[in-house]
Amino acid sequence: MTDPDCPLVLTGFMGVGKTTLGRRVAARAGAELIDLDALIEARHGSLEALFQRGESTFRELEERTLRELLSDASSGAKRRVIALGGGALLSRALRLWVLERALVVCLRASAEELTRRLTASHEVRPLLRGRDPRARIEALLEQRAASYGEAHHQLEVDGLAVDEAAEACLALWQRPPVLVASGLESYGVWVGHGLLAEQLPRLIRSLRPAVTGALWVTDENVERHHGALRRGLARELGAPGGSENYRKEIDSSQGELASAGFRAEPEDSSVSLAVDRFREETAHVLAPGEEHKALAALAPLYQRCLEIGLDRRGLLLALGGGVVSDVTGFAAATWMRGVRWVGLPSTLLAMVDASVGGKTGVDLGAAKNAVGAFWQPSGVLCDVALLATEPERGLVSALAEVVKTALIGDPALLELLESEPPEAWRDPLRLAPVVERSVRVKARIVSLDPHERGPRAHLNLGHTLGHAVEAHGGYGRLTHGEAVSVGLVAALRLGVRRGHTPAALATRVEALLARLGLPTDPAAHQLGAAARLIAHDKKRQGDRVRFVFVAAPGQVFTEAIPWAPLVDDAATL
Incomplete structure (x- = not known):
């Protein structure tokens, strides 16, 4: 809400x-x-x-x-x-x-x-x-x-x-916020314009036990565009006065901490937030791009955690797109056997997908997200003001995930995307309700099934074949969203062929994707050859793979189908 x-x-x-x-x-x-x-x-x-x-x-x-x-x-x-x-x-x-x-x-x-x-x-x-x-x-x-x-x-x-x-x-x-309900691991997702400066200090100060140190994780592109913002936030969090005030807040439950409604437990009364733990230079910068979402990215990040003395009460701050979110979340899940992290997505794709739900991990060659963990963040701040610097291709490709989400759980969102001219979705202010509605659908599903043993599998709509296309291109030819667009078209066409999906719906969604500027021709992206990579898909169970079909907007279901015939079908979709 x-x-x-x-x-x-x-x-x-x-x-x-x-x-x-x-x-x-x-x-x-x-x-x-x-x-x-x-x-x-x-x-x-x-x-x-x-x-x-x-x-x-x-x-x-x-x-x-x-x-x-x-x-x-x-x-x-x-x-x-x-x-x-x-x-x-x-x-x-x-x-x-x-x-x-x-x-x-x-x-x-x-x-x-x-x-x-x-x-x-x-x-x-x-x-x-x-x-x-x-x-x-x-x-x-x-x-x-x-x-x-x-x-x-x-x-x-x-x-x-x-x-x-x-x-x-x-x-x-x-x-x-929108709440991802997960028992004692529940967390909020805030969506708005220009909310980082206000909400991030409040969120960090709300965490219990109190945060003893933090490491910013970002990538080279984000640091170039938003480094000044990150350094400003770090200075505010780590200013000498701020550190002293924070210690006083923990000791006395007064000041901003108390007015925000948070109070330390007695065991936290002696905790002091060291100034150098929030300094602007306390950051780790990743190489950008899906090709760098690999095991090799983790060792330097762990080493940086070691250098700054990040303990179990520490915090990782993921400022960036989906790769930063996935890598940071997995590092948080595994450093000291688990520390907290906060998502600060800077791309539309990360806001509507990667930053919410606790799926973290890295790729292992062509096996996308093969090494990972479910590790929920302690909070997510989707500040759409950050989207002002995102290239148009990134904004457009992320809309494929929005279309997917609308098909799964928000038919009115599908109608909204159809009702506005495509250029409307280049405006960060116009995107705020789209992000919020997408997050709401995902939060609802994750709250019911945090570890993908049931309805969370619906979020894989378009991803079985989409991941294959993405991996086949070496993660450089198509963006993740563009690959998902191709995967959505293929899934809908396969649904029509098998009698699960109305042909009119497949035509409608394909037209919307094309109108938004997304690729819609599976053959042009060698889907037949790419589909062989389904053998590496995490959803494969023996000779079958769980595939998501669409019966109607807001009505999706999974079916375990033999993956070998699926590979053959993909060549003719």
Whole structure:
């Protein structure tokens, strides 16, 4: 959810202060406050009586009421702040549904503080019956950790005044991210114009445990175009005053860190962000191009991490296109057996594809992405202002991934691409909603299937044959997006031949790709010869390969088909 007018949903454990904070936020924002528990009680009687009929009965009623509130949220003149009960989002299906329709902020407090508040309250808490409320609270917090982790933001409220917490919520509400929900590994993707200077410091300061050092990873082309921006951001993050202030923020939970809603755990109170760990020269510059996305690129990067003393609390910042994202993410997955990384994509292709979802890795000759890992970033900032320096070929080729995404999960995006003149998609400001919609589709799928054991395979639409064409050309003749365009046309034609895809849809998509300036002739790019490389495809299982077909916009499916006949078919598509 990236609409600042969307509802704000406050979740978290009982007694954490959701209603109190919600009342203050609503008053400041001129919004309507709805306490879900109070609404249920007004309609159906006391919570205690409802729980006596069984917790499952109460949860069903709770879910029905929440769905009703969010389904009609757009019909009201006022924005809404909805304070939930502590267990309202335990159902993952409901949680993912809510995350797409509201900004969800999880309020957090220590078990000690929660025990103090709840034992001092005279309110009946059906789930805390027993002799040892502290033990029960700790057990419930542990059970719900992954559920509470899947929120757009975490807001520590221990020692935080209500007004401070309200300011933090209001700031978060102004720029809601798209959430990739992955339990405790959940992260936000922000899309906007000129957001790096504001959002990057806030994101880094929000990470827990606190960041002890960072290494920028970029490539020669990006450094040439955006080096001044990177150095400016590094100076801001690593300025002596900034370092001292950051240490104070960790120690006292005051200043910008507290106002942004983040507070260090006690074990972090002595952490100091060393100035030299964010200096502008603390960077590693890769050679540009897919041909350099190889094992040979990793050793110098690891050596640079060693030189600056990057430890397990360190951070890699990937400023660049898809190659930078893939290499940096894989280095993060493997350095010290795993450190955090943040994606700062500088190309349209990286924004709509490589930077989101945690697929990282390098090529092994013609075997694309053969060595890699699923390693989710800690956040992604898609600043479309960076696209002003991207060559037209890069912008155009990335649109193939956007068309793919539209076919998978956003038919209206397909219509949007068709409705505008091709030159509209050269304007970074016009591209912002396209990036956001593409990210939303991918985030939804990755949230359901982070390790590609199910529906995430749909994101490979056009890639089985597209990767083959790309590798056959030595990664230099066609860009990745151009190869995907050829692969999409081939997949649609194969779908028509096998009775899976309407011929009219294949013709429609092929016409759109051509209109956007993308290649659409498989034969011209030696698809028949290239298809033999399917033998190296990661999706191959024995003599079969999982192939993605399109039944209609928004309706795709995979089918395991023999790869040898597929190679023969490819020669005549």
